[in-house]
Amino acid sequence: MLSRRSFLLANAAIPFLRMKAFAATSGSLVFGLSSHPPNLDPWRHTGTAAGAVKQLIFRGLTSFGPDGQLRGELAETWERSGDSGWVFHLRDAVFHNGAPVTAEDVKWTLEQIAAEKSTAYLKAEIQSVQEIRTPDRRTVHLVMKEPTVTVPMWFANFNMPIIARGTTEGGSTPVGAGPFVLKGQERGVAIDLEAFDRFFKPGLPKVKSIRFVAYADENLRVAALQAGDVDIIDYVPWQAMDAIERDSKLKLLTTNGPFMGLIFNGRTGPFTDPRVRQAVGFAIRRDEIVKAAFFGRGAPLEGIPLTPGTPFFDEARSHHWRYDPDRAKKLLAEAGMSNGFQCTLLSTAQYGMHKQTAEIVQQHLAEIGIQAKLNLPDWATRLTLGGRGQYDFAVVGDSALTPDPDGIAFLLDAELPESISRSYGMSTPKLHELFVQGRSTFEHEKRREIYAQMEQEALEQAPFVGLAWRSQGYAMKKSVEGFHNLPGSLSFASGITLEETSIA
Amino acid sequence: MIWIAKRIAVALVLVWIVTTIVFLAIQMVPGDPAEMLLSQGGVAPDPAIVEELRAQLGLDRPVLEQYRDSMWSLLHGDLGVSLIDGNPVGGLIAQRLPRTLELIGAAALLALLIGLPTGLIAAIRRGETFDRVASVVAGMALAIPVFVVGTLLVLVFAQILHLVPAGGYVPFAQSPGQHLLLLSMPAMTIALGLGAMVFRMTRASVLDVSMRDYIRTARAKGLAPARILLHHVLRNALMPVVTVVALQLGTLLGGTVLVEYVFNYPGLSGLLVDAVNSRDYTIVQGVVLVISILFVGLNLLVDLLYAVIDPRVRHA
Numbered sequence: 001m002l003s004r005r006s007f008l009l010a011n012a013a014i015p016f017l018r019m020k021a022f023a024a025t026s027g028s029l030v031f032g033l034s035s036h037p038p039n040l041d042p043w044r045h046t047g048t049a050a051g052a053v054k055q056l057i058f059r060g061l062t063s064f065g066p067d068g069q070l071r072g073e074l075a076e077t078w079e080r081s082g083d084s085g086w087v088f089h090l091r092d093a094v095f096h097n098g099a100p101v102t103a104e105d106v107k108w109t110l111e112q113i114a115a116e117k118s119t120a121y122l123k124a125e126i127q128s129v130q131e132i133r134t135p136d137r138r139t140v141h142l143v144m145k146e147p148t149v150t151v152p153m154w155f156a157n158f159n160m161p162i163i164a165r166g167t168t169e170g171g172s173t174p175v176g177a178g179p180f181v182l183k184g185q186e187r188g189v190a191i192d193l194e195a196f197d198r199f200f201k202p203g204l205p206k207v208k209s210i211r212f213v214a215y216a217d218e219n220l221r222v223a224a225l226q227a228g229d230v231d232i233i234d235y236v237p238w239q240a241m242d243a244i245e246r247d248s249k250l251k252l253l254t255t256n257g258p259f260m261g262l263i264f265n266g267r268t269g270p271f272t273d274p275r276v277r278q279a280v281g282f283a284i285r286r287d288e289i290v291k292a293a294f295f296g297r298g299a300p301l302e303g304i305p306l307t308p309g310t311p312f313f314d315e316a317r318s319h320h321w322r323y324d325p326d327r328a329k330k331l332l333a334e335a336g337m338s339n340g341f342q343c344t345l346l347s348t349a350q351y352g353m354h355k356q357t358a359e360i361v362q363q364h365l366a367e368i369g370i371q372a373k374l375n376l377p378d379w380a381t382r383l384t385l386g387g388r389g390q391y392d393f394a395v396v397g398d399s400a401l402t403p404d405p406d407g408i409a410f411l412l413d414a415e416l417p418e419s420i421s422r423s424y425g426m427s428t429p430k431l432h433e434l435f436v437q438g439r440s441t442f443e444h445e446k447r448r449e450i451y452a453q454m455e456q457e458a459l460e461q462a463p464f465v466g467l468a469w470r471s472q473g474y475a476m477k478k479s480v481e482g483f484h485n486l487p488g489s490l491s492f493a494s495g496i497t498l499e500e501t502s503i504a
Numbered sequence: 505m506i507w508i509a510k511r512i513a514v515a516l517v518l519v520w521i522v523t524t525i526v527f528l529a530i531q532m533v534p535g536d537p538a539e540m541l542l543s544q545g546g547v548a549p550d551p552a553i554v555e556e557l558r559a560q561l562g563l564d565r566p567v568l569e570q571y572r573d574s575m576w577s578l579l580h581g582d583l584g585v586s587l588i589d590g591n592p593v594g595g596l597i598a599q600r601l602p603r604t605l606e607l608i609g610a611a612a613l614l615a616l617l618i619g620l621p622t623g624l625i626a627a628i629r630r631g632e633t634f635d636r637v638a639s640v641v642a643g644m645a646l647a648i649p650v651f652v653v654g655t656l657l658v659l660v661f662a663q664i665l666h667l668v669p670a671g672g673y674v675p676f677a678q679s680p681g682q683h684l685l686l687l688s689m690p691a692m693t694i695a696l697g698l699g700a701m702v703f704r705m706t707r708a709s710v711l712d713v714s715m716r717d718y719i720r721t722a723r724a725k726g727l728a729p730a731r732i733l734l735h736h737v738l739r740n741a742l743m744p745v746v747t748v749v750a751l752q753l754g755t756l757l758g759g760t761v762l763v764e765y766v767f768n769y770p771g772l773s774g775l776l777v778d779a780v781n782s783r784d785y786t787i788v789q790g791v792v793l794v795i796s797i798l799f800v801g802l803n804l805l806v807d808l809l810y811a812v813i814d815p816r817v818r819h820a
Contacts, residue, residue, distance in 0.1 A: 038541055038782065039589040045542060045549065119542070119557045124550060171590075186599070187591060188778060189673065189770045213672060215768050220658065223670040224768075227662040350781075380535025380783050383543050387551070417551050420543065 027208040029480070029503055032221045034235035036188045036214035042161050042174050043113050043120035051158040052234065052495030053191055053212060056205075057096075058161030058176030061088055061106070062152050063496055066484035068403055070152055074101055074162055074177060074200075075140075078152055080442070084130075084144040086151045090137075093200035095164040095177045103134035108165040110142075121159035147440040149447070153402045158493055179205040179499040188214060199499075206482060206502040222475070225250065231480050231503055236473035238295040244475045251478050253485035256298060256469040258399040258492075259305045260289065260357050263464055266414065266426025269392040270343055275335040277462035280393070281321035282328035284364045289468045293356040297473075301466035304458045305400055305408055307488040311444070312405045312451045320459045321466065328368045340369020346391035349376035357467060358395045389424035396421060397470070400489035405451040407489060409435045412454075414463050423463040431457050479504040511807060515800040522796040523789065527574060530785055531567050537587040537783040538563060561587050574789060583790035588782055593790035596775060601794065603673065604771035607690055607763075608756045612749065614695035615702050620745075623706025624738070630711060638703065645700035654693045654766035661689065671768035690767040694760065698752055705748050709741035716740075743810065750806040754799040 037050030042058050055063075061075035072078070076091040093101040113120040114127045128148065133141035142151065154160055164175040173182070177200070180193035191212040195205050213230060215221035218237040224230045226247065236244065236252065244252045262280060264271035271277055286300030303318040332338055347358035355376055362372045375391065386394055398421055400407035410416065414423050415432035434454040441447050458464070472491040476483060482500040486493055538557040542549035558564050577584055583593035626635040662670040668685050676683040713719065714737055722732050761773035772791060779787035 117556060117560070119553045119560070121542075121549075121553075123553060186770070187586075187589060187596060188774060213768075215671070217765055217768065219655070220671050220766065220768055223658050223663050224672075227666060227670045229662075229669045229672065377534070378781070380540050380781065381533070383539050384534040384536060387539065419549070419551065 029207045029210045030230040031212045032215045032224050032230035032233035033212050045121035045159050048492040055158045055496040056180040057178045057182050059178045060161045061155035063156045064490045068487040084147040086142045088140045093177050094198050095175045096181050097175045101177050102137040103140045105165045106140045107132045107134050109162050125154050149442050150406050205499040232476035236475045238297040252475045254471045254473040255485050255487050255491050257472050257488040259301050259469050260397050260467045261464050262393050263396050263423040264393045265424050270341045273335045274461050275331045279328040279331035281465040282324045283368045285323050289360050293353045294470050297471035299469045301469050317455050342371045343392035344375050345372040346375045346394035348379050348382040350379040354395050386420035406439050411464050412458050426463050519796045523793050526792045535783045540782050584786040586787050588784045593786050597794050600772045600775045610691035611694035615698035618699035619702025623703040626707045627710035642700035642703045645696045651762045657689045673770050690763045690769050693763050705745045709744050713737045713741045754802045757795045
C-alpha cells in the first residue's frame with residue numbers, strides 16, 4: 001500500500017526527473033513546429049513547416065535576409081546578360097558529402113525540376129529557361145525564353161535548393177549544402193539536425209543541433225514554450241500573443257504578411273458580374289474580422305495584398321474597398337440584383353480563422369441582401385471542392401510568393417491554369433497582360449506604372465477581394481538571439497535565420 | 505474447439521468486411537492525397553503537377569484495380585507504403601502500436617486500481633458517506649470530457665507547477681524517468697473516466713450479486729463474510745466488469761486520439777487521424793486493419809475469459 005511517506009518521496013523525486021528531462025544541452029535548440037513536415041522533398045512544396053527544415057539542410061542560390069532584401073547564398077553575385085540572360089557566379093561551397101558546389105550541380109538541379117515527370121513547385125518557371133550554359137565550374141548562364149526580371153527571386157524560394165548532382169537518383173536522400181545535416185526523423189514526432197562543420201558561411205551555424213518537435217495543437221505548442229520544453233515556436237496562435245508578450249521570460253516577433261480574402265466562381269452564378277464582386281468588397285467591415293478571427297492581431301485589407309512600405313504600394317488604392325454599404329447596394333442594383341440573392345460560401349471548419357472569417361462575411365453580406373449559405377467541410381474536401389469550382393465564392397488564406405508585385409500574380413491572374421488559390425473560370429486578359437509586361441520590364445519606374453495599372457484593373461475586375469492582413473508570429477525564450485521574423489510575406493521563410501540563432 | 509474455430513472464422517470475415525468498407529469509404533470521401541500534399545500551407549499547386557503526382561502514386565488507376573491490388577498485398581502481409589512520405593506502413597504501425605498499447609495498459613491498470621477497490625467498498629458500505637462521495641466523484645469524472653481533463657493537467661502540472669513536460673514522447677531506453685513522466689499525464693487522463701466506469705460497474709454488480717439466493721444460502725450456511733465476498737460475490741460480479749473494460753480497451757485502440765492530441769503523444773490514433781486528414785489511404789487502411797484485428801481478437805479473448813470465469817459458458 002502507498003504510505004504517506006512513499007507518496008511524498010515519489011513527489012520529491014519528480015523535480016529531479018524533470019531536471020534530467022529538460023536540461024538543455026548547451027548549444028542546442030528545440031523548435032516547436034506547427035506541423036510535422038509530410039516529407040523533405042527538396043523541390044516539391046510540402047508546406048511551410050517543411051520549408052523551415054529544408055532551408056537548413058539545403059541551400060539555394062539566393063535568399064531573403066532579415067531586412068527583406070535579396071542576398072546571395074550559393075551565388076555570390078549575379079547580373080543580367082543581354083536582354084534575356086542571367087549570370088550567377090558561385091561561391092566556394094561544399095555539399096554535405098564533401099563535393100564542391102559547381103555550375104554542373106546547378107544545371108543538373110534545374111534539369112530535374114523542369115523534367116517532364118517532375119512535380120517541383122517551380123517547374124513552370126524553370127521550364128521558361130531556354131538554355132543553361134556552364135562556361136566554367138563557378139559560372140551559370142541562364143538564357144530565358146523571355147526577359148524575366150524575377151529570376152534571382154525564384155532561387156530564394158525554399159522549394160528551389162541546389163542539390164548535389166545525381167544524389168536523388170534511385171530514391172536516395174538528396175544532398176544539400178545547408179548549415180545543418182539531417183541526423184534523423186520520426187514521422188509526426190521530431191526531426192533532428194546537426195551542424196555542418198563545412199558550411200560556407202564562416203562562424204555559422206551558431207548552435208550545434210536543432211530538434212524540430214511537431215505540436216499540431218496550437219495551445220500545447222504555447223504551453224510547451226511556457227513550460228520550457230521548447231525554445232522557439234512558429235505560428236503563434238493570435239489568442240496567445242497577449243499572454244506571451246506579458247511573460248517576462250518570452251518574446252514575440254510578429255509581422256503582417258499573410259492575408260485572408262475572397263475568390264469567386266467566374267463561370268456560373270451571381271459572381272460572374274464584376275459589379276457584384278465589387279459590391280461584396282464594399283459590404284464588409286474588415287476590422288470585425290481582424291478582431292474576431294485574429295484577436296485584433298492584423299489589419300484590414302481593403303485592396304489587393306501589395307505589402308505596405310514597398311515601392312509599389314499606393315496608399316489611396318490600398319483603401320479602395322473601405323466599408324460603404326450604400327455603394328455596395330448601388331452596385332447590386334446596377335447589376336440587376338437589388339433584391340439580393342442566395343449563394344454558397346465555401347470555407348473550412350478545420351481552421352478557426354477560415355471559419356470565423358466566413359461567418360462574419362456571411363453576416364455582413366446579409367445586410368445588403370446577399371444570403372450566403374456556408375459550406376464548411378474539412379480542409380481536404382475544401383481543396384477538392386475549390387479545385388473543381390464547386391462554390392459561388394470562397395474564403396482563401398494565403399501569402400505573396402515574394403515582396404515583388406509579381407508575387408501575387410498567382411492570386412489575381414485568372415488566365416493561369418485553374419487553381420484553388422484564385423477565382424475559378426474567370427477571364428482576366430488585361431490583368432494577365434499587365435503581369436507579363438511587369439515580369440519582363442527591368443526599368444523600375446516603368447514597372448511601377450505597369451503595376452499601378454494592374455492594381456487598378458484588379459480593383460475593377462475584383463477576381464480577389466481582400467479582407468484582412470493577419471499577424472504571423474514566432475515566440476521564443478528571451479535567451480534566444482539572432483532569430484528574425486522576415487518582414488511581410490517572407491515570414492514563412494524566417495527559418496533561414498536559424499543559422500544565425502543562438503541560445504544563451 | 506469447434507466453438508473456437510467458428511469464432512475465429514467469424515472474426516476473419518469481420519476484418520475483411522471492415523477493411524473493404526474503409527477502402528470504399530475513403531475513396532468516396534472528397535479529397536485527394538496528391539492535392540493535399542502539394543497544397544500544404546494553403547499554397548495552390550499547378551493542376552498539371554497534381555495530375556503527375558497522382559499518376560506517380562498510382563491514384564489514376566480504376567478503383568477496382570486499386571482495391572484488388574490492395575487486398576492482394578494485405579493478404580501477403582504487405583501493408584504498402586505511405587503516399588505522403590513513402591515510409592512502409594507496417595513499420596509506422598509497429599512503431600506506434602506499442603506506444604498506444606502501453607498508454608492503454610497503463611490507463612487500464614490505473615483505472616482498475618482505482619475503480620475495483622472503491623467500487624467494492626462502496627457496495628459494502630452502500631448508502632454511507634464513502635459510497636455517496638465516491639458516486640458523486642465518479643459521476644463527475646465520467647461527465648468531464650478527456651480534452652478538458654488533459655488541458656487542465658497540462659495547465660496545472662506543466663505550465664504552472666513546471667513539474668512535467670507539456671507533452672511529447674521519449675523512448676524508455678533513452679530515458680526511463682522522462683518516459684514515465686510523459687506517460688503519466690495521458691494515462692491519468694484516460695484512467696479517470698475509465699476508473700469511474702469500473703467503479704460504477706463493480707459497485708452495481710457487487711450489489712446485484714450480493715442479493716442473489718445463493719449468497720443468502722452461503723450466509724445461512726455460516727460461511728465467513730470475507731470468503732463469501734471473495735469467492736462467491738466478486739467472482740460472479742467481475743464478469744460484467746471484465747466485459748466493459750475489455751470493450752473500452754478495444755475502443756481506446758483507435759479512440760485515444762483526443763488524449764494523444766492534447767499531450768502530443770505519438771500513438772496509433774494520432775497516426776490514423778493524420779492519415780485521414782492528409783488522405784494517406786494506405787496508412788488509413790493499414791491502421792484500421794490492425795485495429796480491427798486487435799479489437800476482434802480482444803473480443804475473442806473476452807469470450808474465452810468468460811469460459812474461464814463461468815464454466816457454464818463452455819457448455820452453452
